[in-house]
Amino acid sequence: MIQMTLIQIDNYGPWTVTPTPRRESDLQILQAELYADLQRQFAAKQGLVFFMRFDNMLAISNGMDMEDHLRIQESIGNRYPITVSMGVGTAQTPYDAQRKATRALQSHGGAQSEDRKEVLAIDALADDEGFxxxxxxxxxxxxxxxxxxxxxxxxxxxxxxxxxxxxxxxxxxxxxxxxxxxxxxxxxxxxxxxxxxxxxxxxxxxxxxxxxxxxxxxxxxxxxxxxxxxxxxxxxxxxxxxxxxxxxxx
Ligand SMILES: Nc1nc2c(ncn2[C@@H]2O[C@H](COP(=O)(O)OP(=O)(O)OP(=O)(O)O)[C@@H](O)[C@H]2O)c(=O)[nH]1
Ligand SMILES: [Mg+2]
Structure with missing residues (x-):
């Protein structure tokens, strides 16, 4: 079983244009720094993050538990103007693992919902048999x-x-x-x-x-x-x- 984590910036779309569209170079810097930051924190737990589309990133997170994910979310929330929500899924194939991770997060509200903030939705964690x-x-x-x-x-x-x-x-x-x-x-x-x-x-x-x-x-x-x-x-x-x-x- 492989465990995958979807990391999604909360309500990012509206934020990028509120009160007026923010400077694109600043958004690029935010996205690059957030990716590097998450990579550093997942790497500390032997995980690996893929930048994918930057506002949605996928990580392989075998060996990481609820506490590990919560600490990362809290640290990002403390230091960035945005917050991130996460979904975690486990399956025999990576495609199914990310599908479950995505569905877990989607069930807590949309990417542009004002009510969804720093959600951690865990469908299942991989056990010791995972690889x-x-x-x-x-x-x-x-x-x-x-x-x-x-x-x-x-x-x-x-x-x-x-x-x-x-x-x-x-x-x-x-x-x-x-x-x-x-x-x-x-x-x-x-x-x-x-x-x-x-x-x-x-x-x-x-x-x-x-x-x-x-x-x-x-x-x-x-x-x-x-x-x-x-x-x-x-x-x-x-x-x-x-x-x-x-x-x-x-
Ligand atoms: N992210 C990452 N980038 C790499 C890695 N190895 C090489 N690169 C990048 O890929 C470019 C091409 O490198 P190579 O694939 O070694 O070069 P090549 O001419 O295709 O040679 P061969 O693959 O040995 O046939 C390098 O200039 C780097 O920018 C790696 O392990 N990780
Ligand atoms: Mg090559």
Whole structure:
């Protein structure tokens, strides 16, 4: 079972335009600082936050309990002009876990409700049997083929296209996909076999001629799983395995 936390800024839409639209650069700074702040606090508990759309972020939170979540909400509320609500869900696949987390929060009111503030809606927490599986997916040779030869925006467009193809295929397996910078993606993918991911990578090579590789990590927490995924990716880069998908477990 994987545990996921949805973090949503309370009543953010109305706040951004009250009393008049706030300066966009200030909103960008707020969003970036809030993301970094949450990442630091979840990381202290071996969790991992994905910025997603910034006003809604998803975190892998195996090992974190109610108290851990409440402390983070309180700390944000003490220091920011906004507050955050959270929903927590647990399931066999990341897609279902975030679905349950979202539904738990939605049942307490809308994102733009004035009455919903600092809600913590826990559907279920993962137990000791819980684990996290993460794939770190990377484009082969982007520096030579794109970064050093094409206009920056064109490269970014390609990366976005790859993200769209990966999301479309992974969601059918109950897996999620997040852009994490550069040519990198992370996929919380409990329930997806390495062969399943390899098939997706081969399909993308056929469909849009972009070569990918992926390290997969499996461990009790997001931090350890992501670290193992990074190490597995390095094994592929180092030529220690000829496979395009490599799994490392704790
Ligand atoms: N967030 C994150 N970004 C990374 C990581 N590794 C590399 N990057 C970024 O991705 C860019 C591309 O790096 P690489 O994937 O190593 O370069 P490449 O040319 O594709 O080489 P190969 O992947 O080894 O074929 C780097 O310039 C960084 O911006 C990582 O582990 N995490
Ligand atoms: Mg690469």
């Amino acid at each position: 996290v599986q993460i794939a770190h997916i990377d484009i082969n040779g982007i520096t030579e083929t794109l970064t050093d030869t094409m206009p920056a925006y064109d490269t970014s467009f390609v990366v976005n296209r790859v993200q769209h193809f990966l999301m479309k295929k992974l969601i059918k397996k109950g897996s999620l996909l997040f852009f994490i910078g550069g040519d990198n993606f992370m996929s919380p993918c409990n329930g997806l076999a390495p062969e399943g991911l390899l098939k997706i990578i081969n399909e993308i090579k056929d469909e849009i001629n972009i070569a990918l590789k992926a390290g997969i990590g499996k461990a009790p927490t997001a931090e350890k799983a992501a670290n193992l995924a990074d190490l597995a990716l390095e094994e592929i880069r180092g030529g220690f395995t000829y496979d395009l998908v490599h799994l490392m477990k704790e």
